[in-house]
Amino acid sequence: MSKNENLNNQNHLNIGGVDVLELVKNYQTPLYVMDESKIRKQCQTFMTSFKHKSVRTEVIYASKAFLNIAIAELIHEEGLSLDVVSGGEMFTAISAGFPASKIYFHGNNKSVDELKLALDHQIGTIVLDNKDELDRLSSIILKNQKIRIMLRINPGIDAHTHEYIRTTKNDSKFGVSIFDPKTLFLIQSIHNHPSLEFVGFHSHIGSQIFETNSFKELAITNLKYIAHIKKQLGIEVKELNLGGGFGAHYTNEDQPFSLESFLPQLLDTIDLTSKELDISTPKVLIEPGRAIVAEAGYTLYTISGTKETFGGKNFIFTDGSMADHLRTALYQAKYHAAIGNRIHDKAEKNYTVTGKACESGDIIIKDIMLPIPQENDILVVYSTGAYHYSMSSNYNRLLKPAVVFASNGKTKLVVKRETYQDLIRNDLRLGK
Numbered sequence: 001m002s003k004n005e006n007l008n009n010q011n012h013l014n015i016g017g018v019d020v021l022e023l024v025k026n027y028q029t030p031l032y033v034m035d036e037s038k039i040r041k042q043c044q045t046f047m048t049s050f051k052h053k054s055v056r057t058e059v060i061y062a063s064k065a066f067l068n069i070a071i072a073e074l075i076h077e078e079g080l081s082l083d084v085v086s087g088g089e090m091f092t093a094i095s096a097g098f099p100a101s102k103i104y105f106h107g108n109n110k111s112v113d114e115l116k117l118a119l120d121h122q123i124g125t126i127v128l129d130n131k132d133e134l135d136r137l138s139s140i141i142l143k144n145q146k147i148r149i150m151l152r153i154n155p156g157i158d159a160h161t162h163e164y165i166r167t168t169k170n171d172s173k174f175g176v177s178i179f180d181p182k183t184l185f186l187i188q189s190i191h192n193h194p195s196l197e198f199v200g201f202h203s204h205i206g207s208q209i210f211e212t213n214s215f216k217e218l219a220i221t222n223l224k225y226i227a228h229i230k231k232q233l234g235i236e237v238k239e240l241n242l243g244g245g246f247g248a249h250y251t252n253e254d255q256p257f258s259l260e261s262f263l264p265q266l267l268d269t270i271d272l273t274s275k276e277l278d279i280s281t282p283k284v285l286i287e288p289g290r291a292i293v294a295e296a297g298y299t300l301y302t303i304s305g306t307k308e309t310f311g312g313k314n315f316i317f318t319d320g321s322m323a324d325h326l327r328t329a330l331y332q333a334k335y336h337a338a339i340g341n342r343i344h345d346k347a348e349k350n351y352t353v354t355g356k357a358c359e360s361g362d363i364i365i366k367d368i369m370l371p372i373p374q375e376n377d378i379l380v381v382y383s384t385g386a387y388h389y390s391m392s393s394n395y396n397r398l399l400k401p402a403v404v405f406a407s408n409g410k411t412k413l414v415v416k417r418e419t420y421q422d423l424i425r426n427d428l429r430l431g432k
Protein backbone atom coordinates (compact mmCIF):
# COMPACT_ATOMS: atom_id res chain seq x y z
CA MET A 1 0.00 0.00 0.00
CA SER A 2 1.40 3.41 -0.92
CA LYS A 3 1.62 6.49 1.27
CA ASN A 4 -1.38 8.11 -0.39
CA GLU A 5 -3.59 5.54 1.21
CA ASN A 6 -2.74 6.85 4.69
CA LEU A 7 -4.88 5.28 7.31
CA ASN A 8 -6.49 7.59 9.80
CA ASN A 9 -7.03 6.89 13.47
CA GLN A 10 -10.47 5.49 12.93
CA ASN A 11 -9.29 2.34 11.21
CA HIS A 12 -10.60 3.63 7.86
CA LEU A 13 -8.92 3.68 4.48
CA ASN A 14 -8.32 7.05 2.88
CA ILE A 15 -8.24 7.41 -0.88
CA GLY A 16 -6.64 10.58 -2.17
CA GLY A 17 -6.95 11.91 1.36
CA VAL A 18 -10.70 11.21 1.59
CA ASP A 19 -12.16 8.82 4.15
CA VAL A 20 -13.81 5.83 2.53
CA LEU A 21 -16.98 6.33 4.60
CA GLU A 22 -17.23 9.94 3.45
CA LEU A 23 -17.02 8.72 -0.16
CA VAL A 24 -19.80 6.22 0.48
CA LYS A 25 -21.96 8.78 2.30
CA ASN A 26 -21.67 11.28 -0.56
CA TYR A 27 -21.73 8.99 -3.60
CA GLN A 28 -23.16 5.59 -2.47
CA THR A 29 -21.96 2.19 -3.70
CA PRO A 30 -20.93 0.50 -5.93
CA LEU A 31 -18.51 3.31 -6.66
CA TYR A 32 -15.37 3.71 -8.76
CA VAL A 33 -12.89 6.03 -7.06
CA MET A 34 -9.78 7.23 -8.91
CA ASP A 35 -6.87 8.81 -7.03
CA GLU A 36 -6.20 11.70 -9.40
CA SER A 37 -2.69 12.43 -8.11
CA LYS A 38 -1.65 8.83 -8.75
CA ILE A 39 -2.80 9.05 -12.38
CA ARG A 40 -0.92 12.32 -12.87
CA LYS A 41 2.20 10.86 -11.27
CA GLN A 42 2.17 7.85 -13.63
CA CYS A 43 1.73 10.17 -16.63
CA GLN A 44 4.75 12.15 -15.46
CA THR A 45 6.80 9.00 -14.93
CA PHE A 46 6.19 7.97 -18.55
CA MET A 47 6.74 11.48 -19.90
CA THR A 48 10.02 12.00 -18.07
CA SER A 49 11.45 8.48 -18.40
CA PHE A 50 10.63 7.95 -22.06
CA LYS A 51 13.17 10.52 -23.24
CA HIS A 52 16.51 10.17 -24.97
CA LYS A 53 19.16 12.60 -26.17
CA SER A 54 19.06 11.33 -29.75
CA VAL A 55 15.72 9.54 -30.14
CA ARG A 56 12.46 11.42 -30.64
CA THR A 57 9.64 9.98 -28.51
CA GLU A 58 5.93 10.25 -27.85
CA VAL A 59 3.74 8.79 -25.09
CA ILE A 60 0.16 7.97 -26.04
CA TYR A 61 -2.46 7.03 -23.45
CA ALA A 62 -4.50 3.97 -24.52
CA SER A 63 -7.93 5.28 -23.67
CA LYS A 64 -9.60 1.86 -23.81
CA ALA A 65 -8.31 1.35 -20.27
CA PHE A 66 -10.48 4.15 -18.87
CA LEU A 67 -12.10 6.95 -20.84
CA ASN A 68 -14.50 9.74 -20.11
CA ILE A 69 -14.36 13.50 -20.61
CA ALA A 70 -12.48 14.22 -17.37
CA ILE A 71 -9.67 11.71 -17.99
CA ALA A 72 -9.25 12.96 -21.57
CA GLU A 73 -8.83 16.48 -20.15
CA LEU A 74 -6.33 15.24 -17.56
CA ILE A 75 -4.31 13.32 -20.16
CA HIS A 76 -4.11 16.43 -22.33
CA GLU A 77 -3.02 18.55 -19.36
CA GLU A 78 -0.21 16.05 -18.70
CA GLY A 79 0.99 16.32 -22.31
CA LEU A 80 0.28 12.79 -23.57
CA SER A 81 -1.34 11.90 -26.90
CA LEU A 82 -4.40 9.65 -27.08
CA ASP A 83 -5.17 6.25 -28.64
CA VAL A 84 -8.81 5.58 -29.56
CA VAL A 85 -10.23 2.42 -31.12
CA SER A 86 -13.80 3.28 -31.98
CA GLY A 87 -16.09 6.09 -33.09
CA GLY A 88 -17.31 6.28 -29.49
CA GLU A 89 -13.83 6.76 -28.02
CA MET A 90 -13.02 9.27 -30.76
CA PHE A 91 -16.24 11.21 -30.12
CA THR A 92 -15.55 11.29 -26.36
CA ALA A 93 -12.03 12.61 -26.94
CA ILE A 94 -13.20 15.27 -29.36
CA SER A 95 -16.05 16.28 -27.03
CA ALA A 96 -13.45 16.72 -24.27
CA GLY A 97 -11.56 19.14 -26.52
CA PHE A 98 -8.62 16.78 -26.97
CA PRO A 99 -6.50 18.08 -29.90
CA ALA A 100 -7.36 15.93 -32.92
CA SER A 101 -3.80 16.09 -34.23
CA LYS A 102 -2.66 14.14 -31.13
CA ILE A 103 -5.19 11.34 -31.55
CA TYR A 104 -4.24 7.91 -32.97
CA PHE A 105 -7.16 5.94 -34.37
CA HIS A 106 -6.63 2.18 -33.90
CA GLY A 107 -8.83 -0.90 -34.22
CA ASN A 108 -8.95 -3.99 -36.43
CA ASN A 109 -12.25 -3.30 -38.20
CA LYS A 110 -12.86 0.42 -38.68
CA SER A 111 -16.16 1.15 -40.38
CA VAL A 112 -16.66 3.66 -43.17
CA ASP A 113 -18.58 5.89 -40.74
CA GLU A 114 -15.75 5.79 -38.23
CA LEU A 115 -13.17 6.55 -40.92
CA LYS A 116 -15.32 9.47 -42.11
CA LEU A 117 -15.54 10.76 -38.54
CA ALA A 118 -11.75 10.61 -38.33
CA LEU A 119 -11.32 12.49 -41.61
CA ASP A 120 -14.00 15.08 -40.73
CA HIS A 121 -12.28 15.84 -37.44
CA GLN A 122 -8.79 15.76 -38.94
CA ILE A 123 -7.61 13.06 -36.56
CA GLY A 124 -3.80 13.07 -36.57
CA THR A 125 -3.01 9.45 -37.42
CA ILE A 126 -4.94 6.41 -38.56
CA VAL A 127 -3.35 3.09 -37.66
CA LEU A 128 -4.49 0.75 -40.43
CA ASP A 129 -4.92 -2.90 -39.55
CA ASN A 130 -5.35 -4.61 -42.92
CA LYS A 131 -5.98 -4.24 -46.65
CA ASP A 132 -9.78 -3.97 -46.34
CA GLU A 133 -9.34 -0.92 -44.14
CA LEU A 134 -7.01 0.62 -46.70
CA ASP A 135 -9.62 0.03 -49.42
CA ARG A 136 -12.36 1.53 -47.26
CA LEU A 137 -10.28 4.59 -46.48
CA SER A 138 -9.24 5.00 -50.14
CA SER A 139 -12.90 4.93 -51.19
CA ILE A 140 -13.82 7.93 -49.01
CA ILE A 141 -10.72 10.10 -48.73
CA LEU A 142 -10.87 13.22 -50.89
CA LYS A 143 -8.06 14.30 -53.22
CA ASN A 144 -7.33 17.40 -51.17
CA GLN A 145 -7.18 15.46 -47.89
CA LYS A 146 -3.97 14.13 -46.39
CA ILE A 147 -3.66 11.90 -43.33
CA ARG A 148 -0.78 10.25 -41.52
CA ILE A 149 -0.88 6.46 -41.64
CA MET A 150 0.76 3.79 -39.53
CA LEU A 151 0.34 0.10 -40.29
CA ARG A 152 -0.20 -2.41 -37.51
CA ILE A 153 2.25 -5.24 -38.01
CA ASN A 154 2.41 -8.52 -36.22
CA PRO A 155 5.99 -9.57 -35.44
CA GLY A 156 4.97 -13.00 -34.05
CA ILE A 157 6.38 -12.39 -30.59
CA ASP A 158 4.95 -14.40 -27.74
CA ALA A 159 4.47 -12.21 -24.69
CA HIS A 160 4.11 -14.33 -21.59
CA THR A 161 0.69 -13.22 -20.49
CA HIS A 162 -2.92 -14.48 -20.54
CA GLU A 163 -4.02 -15.81 -23.94
CA TYR A 164 -6.91 -13.32 -24.24
CA ILE A 165 -4.66 -10.31 -23.75
CA ARG A 166 -1.80 -11.58 -25.91
CA THR A 167 -1.95 -10.11 -29.38
CA THR A 168 1.00 -10.86 -31.65
CA LYS A 169 1.09 -14.61 -32.08
CA ASN A 170 0.81 -15.50 -35.76
CA ASP A 171 -2.92 -16.20 -35.57
CA SER A 172 -3.86 -13.01 -33.77
CA LYS A 173 -6.75 -11.06 -35.28
CA PHE A 174 -4.68 -7.88 -35.10
CA GLY A 175 -2.43 -6.47 -37.79
CA VAL A 176 -0.59 -8.08 -40.69
CA SER A 177 2.27 -10.50 -40.25
CA ILE A 178 5.80 -9.43 -41.08
CA PHE A 179 6.31 -12.98 -42.39
CA ASP A 180 3.50 -12.68 -44.93
CA PRO A 181 4.83 -11.61 -48.36
CA LYS A 182 1.54 -9.76 -49.02
CA THR A 183 2.47 -7.27 -46.30
CA LEU A 184 5.15 -5.79 -48.59
CA PHE A 185 2.51 -5.02 -51.24
CA LEU A 186 0.29 -3.42 -48.63
CA ILE A 187 3.11 -1.17 -47.44
CA GLN A 188 3.91 -0.22 -51.02
CA SER A 189 0.23 0.65 -51.74
CA ILE A 190 -0.04 2.85 -48.66
CA HIS A 191 3.24 4.54 -49.51
CA ASN A 192 2.16 5.21 -53.11
CA HIS A 193 -1.24 6.57 -52.18
CA PRO A 194 -1.39 10.31 -52.94
CA SER A 195 -3.56 11.18 -49.90
CA LEU A 196 -1.79 9.00 -47.37
CA GLU A 197 1.45 9.81 -45.63
CA PHE A 198 2.96 6.50 -44.57
CA VAL A 199 4.92 7.23 -41.39
CA GLY A 200 5.58 3.86 -39.84
CA PHE A 201 4.63 0.73 -37.98
CA HIS A 202 2.64 -0.08 -34.91
CA SER A 203 2.64 -3.30 -32.92
CA HIS A 204 1.34 -4.31 -29.52
CA ILE A 205 2.30 -7.66 -28.02
CA GLY A 206 -0.22 -7.93 -25.21
CA SER A 207 -0.97 -6.69 -21.73
CA GLN A 208 0.26 -7.24 -18.16
CA ILE A 209 3.83 -7.88 -19.33
CA PHE A 210 6.42 -8.08 -16.57
CA GLU A 211 9.52 -9.04 -18.50
CA THR A 212 11.55 -6.34 -20.16
CA ASN A 213 12.93 -8.81 -22.69
CA SER A 214 9.60 -9.03 -24.52
CA PHE A 215 9.74 -5.28 -25.22
CA LYS A 216 13.38 -5.42 -26.30
CA GLU A 217 12.70 -8.36 -28.58
CA LEU A 218 9.73 -6.51 -30.05
CA ALA A 219 11.81 -3.40 -30.73
CA ILE A 220 14.70 -5.31 -32.31
CA THR A 221 12.42 -7.47 -34.48
CA ASN A 222 10.59 -4.38 -35.72
CA LEU A 223 13.85 -2.55 -36.44
CA LYS A 224 15.09 -5.51 -38.48
CA TYR A 225 11.83 -5.38 -40.42
CA ILE A 226 12.33 -1.65 -40.99
CA ALA A 227 15.80 -2.43 -42.41
CA HIS A 228 14.22 -5.11 -44.62
CA ILE A 229 11.64 -2.61 -45.94
CA LYS A 230 14.39 -0.10 -46.70
CA LYS A 231 16.30 -2.75 -48.64
CA GLN A 232 13.32 -4.31 -50.45
CA LEU A 233 11.16 -1.27 -51.14
CA GLY A 234 13.48 1.69 -50.64
CA ILE A 235 10.94 3.12 -48.16
CA GLU A 236 12.18 4.86 -45.03
CA VAL A 237 10.08 4.05 -41.97
CA LYS A 238 10.17 7.14 -39.77
CA GLU A 239 8.15 6.09 -36.74
CA LEU A 240 7.81 2.96 -34.64
CA ASN A 241 4.98 2.53 -32.15
CA LEU A 242 5.65 -0.29 -29.68
CA GLY A 243 2.14 -0.30 -28.16
CA GLY A 244 1.33 -0.70 -24.47
CA GLY A 245 1.25 -3.68 -22.16
CA PHE A 246 3.33 -2.41 -19.23
CA GLY A 247 2.22 -4.43 -16.21
CA ALA A 248 0.41 -3.14 -13.14
CA HIS A 249 0.28 -4.42 -9.56
CA TYR A 250 -2.96 -6.19 -8.67
CA THR A 251 -1.69 -8.70 -6.11
CA ASN A 252 1.76 -9.50 -4.76
CA GLU A 253 2.20 -12.01 -7.58
CA ASP A 254 2.58 -9.02 -9.92
CA GLN A 255 5.97 -7.37 -9.99
CA PRO A 256 6.03 -4.52 -12.52
CA PHE A 257 9.53 -3.48 -13.57
CA SER A 258 10.82 0.02 -12.96
CA LEU A 259 9.78 2.27 -15.84
CA GLU A 260 12.37 4.85 -14.78
CA SER A 261 15.23 2.43 -15.35
CA PHE A 262 13.86 0.37 -18.23
CA LEU A 263 12.46 3.00 -20.62
CA PRO A 264 15.77 4.84 -21.15
CA GLN A 265 17.48 1.45 -21.64
CA LEU A 266 14.91 0.51 -24.28
CA LEU A 267 15.62 3.75 -26.14
CA ASP A 268 19.37 3.10 -25.93
CA THR A 269 18.83 -0.36 -27.43
CA ILE A 270 16.73 1.12 -30.24
CA ASP A 271 19.30 3.80 -31.03
CA LEU A 272 22.18 1.33 -31.03
CA THR A 273 20.35 -1.34 -33.05
CA SER A 274 19.28 1.24 -35.66
CA LYS A 275 22.92 2.25 -36.11
CA GLU A 276 23.99 -1.40 -36.41
CA LEU A 277 21.29 -2.00 -39.03
CA ASP A 278 22.24 1.15 -40.91
CA ILE A 279 18.80 2.74 -40.71
CA SER A 280 17.84 6.17 -39.36
CA THR A 281 16.68 5.79 -35.77
CA PRO A 282 12.89 6.09 -35.96
CA LYS A 283 10.81 8.23 -33.65
CA VAL A 284 9.56 5.81 -30.96
CA LEU A 285 6.07 5.82 -29.52
CA ILE A 286 4.54 3.84 -26.66
CA GLU A 287 0.91 3.42 -25.67
CA PRO A 288 0.41 2.55 -22.01
CA GLY A 289 -3.15 2.23 -20.72
CA ARG A 290 -3.30 -0.01 -17.67
CA ALA A 291 0.03 1.16 -16.23
CA ILE A 292 -1.31 4.72 -16.06
CA VAL A 293 -4.68 4.13 -14.42
CA ALA A 294 -4.97 0.62 -12.91
CA GLU A 295 -3.40 1.22 -9.51
CA ALA A 296 -5.13 4.59 -9.10
CA GLY A 297 -8.53 2.90 -9.10
CA TYR A 298 -10.57 1.49 -6.20
CA THR A 299 -14.04 -0.03 -6.33
CA LEU A 300 -16.19 0.38 -3.23
CA TYR A 301 -18.98 -2.08 -2.51
CA THR A 302 -21.39 -2.45 0.38
CA ILE A 303 -21.34 -5.92 1.90
CA SER A 304 -24.90 -7.06 2.37
CA GLY A 305 -24.29 -10.52 3.76
CA THR A 306 -22.45 -13.82 3.68
CA LYS A 307 -23.42 -17.37 2.82
CA GLU A 308 -21.79 -20.64 3.76
CA THR A 309 -22.86 -23.24 1.24
CA PHE A 310 -23.69 -26.83 2.07
CA GLY A 311 -20.49 -27.69 0.22
CA GLY A 312 -18.49 -25.51 2.63
CA LYS A 313 -17.74 -22.48 0.48
CA ASN A 314 -17.93 -19.04 2.08
CA PHE A 315 -19.37 -16.26 -0.05
CA ILE A 316 -19.41 -12.54 0.62
CA PHE A 317 -22.32 -10.85 -1.16
CA THR A 318 -21.76 -7.31 -2.39
CA ASP A 319 -23.95 -4.81 -4.22
CA GLY A 320 -21.60 -5.04 -7.25
CA SER A 321 -21.18 -7.75 -9.86
CA MET A 322 -19.35 -8.87 -12.99
CA ALA A 323 -21.21 -6.01 -14.70
CA ASP A 324 -18.88 -3.51 -12.98
CA HIS A 325 -15.96 -5.93 -12.47
CA LEU A 326 -15.56 -8.16 -15.51
CA ARG A 327 -11.89 -9.10 -15.53
CA THR A 328 -12.16 -11.92 -12.98
CA ALA A 329 -14.84 -13.66 -15.06
CA LEU A 330 -13.08 -12.84 -18.32
CA TYR A 331 -9.45 -13.72 -17.56
CA GLN A 332 -9.49 -15.20 -14.06
CA ALA A 333 -7.75 -11.99 -13.01
CA LYS A 334 -6.73 -11.78 -9.34
CA TYR A 335 -7.35 -8.86 -6.99
CA HIS A 336 -6.59 -7.72 -3.49
CA ALA A 337 -9.27 -6.19 -1.27
CA ALA A 338 -9.87 -4.96 2.27
CA ILE A 339 -12.72 -3.94 4.51
CA GLY A 340 -12.32 -0.19 4.09
CA ASN A 341 -13.94 0.81 7.39
CA ARG A 342 -11.96 -1.76 9.46
CA ILE A 343 -8.65 -1.69 7.72
CA HIS A 344 -6.58 -2.91 10.69
CA ASP A 345 -8.85 -5.80 11.62
CA LYS A 346 -7.38 -9.26 11.37
CA ALA A 347 -8.14 -11.38 8.30
CA GLU A 348 -9.71 -14.52 9.70
CA LYS A 349 -11.44 -16.44 6.98
CA ASN A 350 -11.16 -17.32 3.32
CA TYR A 351 -13.94 -15.96 1.11
CA THR A 352 -15.15 -15.82 -2.45
CA VAL A 353 -16.46 -12.33 -3.15
CA THR A 354 -19.46 -12.24 -5.44
CA GLY A 355 -22.23 -9.89 -6.45
CA LYS A 356 -25.75 -9.67 -7.77
CA ALA A 357 -25.48 -10.99 -11.34
CA CYS A 358 -27.33 -14.17 -12.29
CA GLU A 359 -24.24 -16.14 -13.30
CA SER A 360 -22.20 -18.62 -11.30
CA GLY A 361 -19.20 -16.93 -12.89
CA ASP A 362 -20.14 -13.66 -11.18
CA ILE A 363 -16.96 -13.60 -9.13
CA ILE A 364 -15.17 -10.46 -8.03
CA ILE A 365 -12.43 -12.22 -6.05
CA LYS A 366 -12.18 -15.99 -5.99
CA ASP A 367 -10.04 -16.50 -3.00
CA ILE A 368 -9.20 -13.94 -0.30
CA MET A 369 -8.62 -13.85 3.46
CA LEU A 370 -10.71 -11.13 5.12
CA PRO A 371 -12.03 -10.20 8.58
CA ILE A 372 -15.48 -11.65 9.32
CA PRO A 373 -17.76 -9.15 7.55
CA GLN A 374 -20.41 -7.16 9.37
CA GLU A 375 -23.49 -5.89 7.60
CA ASN A 376 -22.85 -2.66 5.69
CA ASP A 377 -19.09 -3.01 5.83
CA ILE A 378 -17.42 -1.42 2.82
CA LEU A 379 -15.32 -3.74 0.68
CA VAL A 380 -12.59 -1.91 -1.21
CA VAL A 381 -11.13 -3.73 -4.22
CA TYR A 382 -7.73 -2.34 -5.19
CA SER A 383 -6.23 -1.67 -8.64
CA THR A 384 -9.51 -1.38 -10.50
CA GLY A 385 -8.71 1.75 -12.51
CA ALA A 386 -8.14 0.00 -15.85
CA TYR A 387 -10.65 -2.05 -17.82
CA HIS A 388 -13.35 -1.83 -15.14
CA TYR A 389 -15.42 1.27 -15.80
CA SER A 390 -14.58 0.89 -19.51
CA MET A 391 -15.72 -2.76 -19.57
CA SER A 392 -18.82 -2.26 -17.43
CA SER A 393 -22.21 -3.29 -18.76
CA ASN A 394 -25.88 -3.23 -17.86
CA TYR A 395 -26.18 -7.01 -17.61
CA ASN A 396 -29.26 -7.88 -15.56
CA ARG A 397 -30.19 -4.21 -16.05
CA LEU A 398 -27.79 -3.31 -13.28
CA LEU A 399 -26.87 0.37 -13.11
CA LYS A 400 -23.33 1.46 -13.94
CA PRO A 401 -21.64 3.03 -10.90
CA ALA A 402 -20.57 6.65 -10.62
CA VAL A 403 -16.89 7.60 -11.03
CA VAL A 404 -15.29 10.00 -8.56
CA PHE A 405 -11.82 11.55 -8.65
CA ALA A 406 -10.28 12.04 -5.20
CA SER A 407 -7.15 13.99 -4.45
CA ASN A 408 -5.71 16.20 -1.71
CA GLY A 409 -8.72 15.53 0.49
CA LYS A 410 -11.23 16.69 -2.15
CA THR A 411 -13.56 14.85 -4.53
CA LYS A 412 -14.99 15.52 -7.99
CA LEU A 413 -17.83 13.54 -9.52
CA VAL A 414 -16.73 12.86 -13.11
CA VAL A 415 -19.33 10.31 -14.23
CA LYS A 416 -22.82 10.29 -12.73
CA ARG A 417 -24.37 7.06 -11.46
CA GLU A 418 -26.87 5.67 -13.95
CA THR A 419 -30.55 5.80 -13.13
CA TYR A 420 -33.38 3.45 -14.07
CA GLN A 421 -34.49 6.12 -16.55
CA ASP A 422 -31.08 5.84 -18.26
CA LEU A 423 -31.75 2.12 -18.72
CA ILE A 424 -34.93 2.62 -20.75
CA ARG A 425 -33.86 5.81 -22.55
CA ASN A 426 -33.36 4.07 -25.89
CA ASP A 427 -36.08 1.44 -25.55
CA LEU A 428 -39.06 1.79 -27.91
CA ARG A 429 -42.55 0.37 -27.53
CA LEU A 430 -43.90 -2.29 -29.86
CA GLY A 431 -46.39 0.31 -30.97
CA LYS A 432 -49.44 -1.99 -31.04
Ligand SMILES: Cc1ncc(COP(=O)(O)O)c(C=O)c1O
Residues within 6 Å of the ligand: 062, 064, 065, 083, 106, 204, 206, 207, 208, 243, 244, 245, 246, 287, 288, 289, 290, 291, 386
Ligand atom coordinates in the same frame (compact mmCIF):
# COMPACT_ATOMS: atom_id res chain seq x y z
C1 LIG B 1 -3.16 -1.25 -29.67
C2 LIG B 1 -3.10 -1.18 -28.21
N1 LIG B 1 -2.33 -0.25 -27.63
C3 LIG B 1 -2.27 -0.13 -26.29
C4 LIG B 1 -3.00 -0.95 -25.47
C5 LIG B 1 -2.91 -0.76 -23.99
O1 LIG B 1 -2.49 -1.88 -23.31
P1 LIG B 1 -2.22 -1.78 -21.75
O2 LIG B 1 -3.45 -1.22 -21.13
O3 LIG B 1 -1.95 -3.17 -21.32
O4 LIG B 1 -1.05 -0.86 -21.58
C6 LIG B 1 -3.80 -1.96 -26.02
C7 LIG B 1 -4.57 -2.88 -25.17
O5 LIG B 1 -5.28 -3.74 -25.57
C8 LIG B 1 -3.86 -2.07 -27.44
O6 LIG B 1 -4.61 -2.99 -28.04
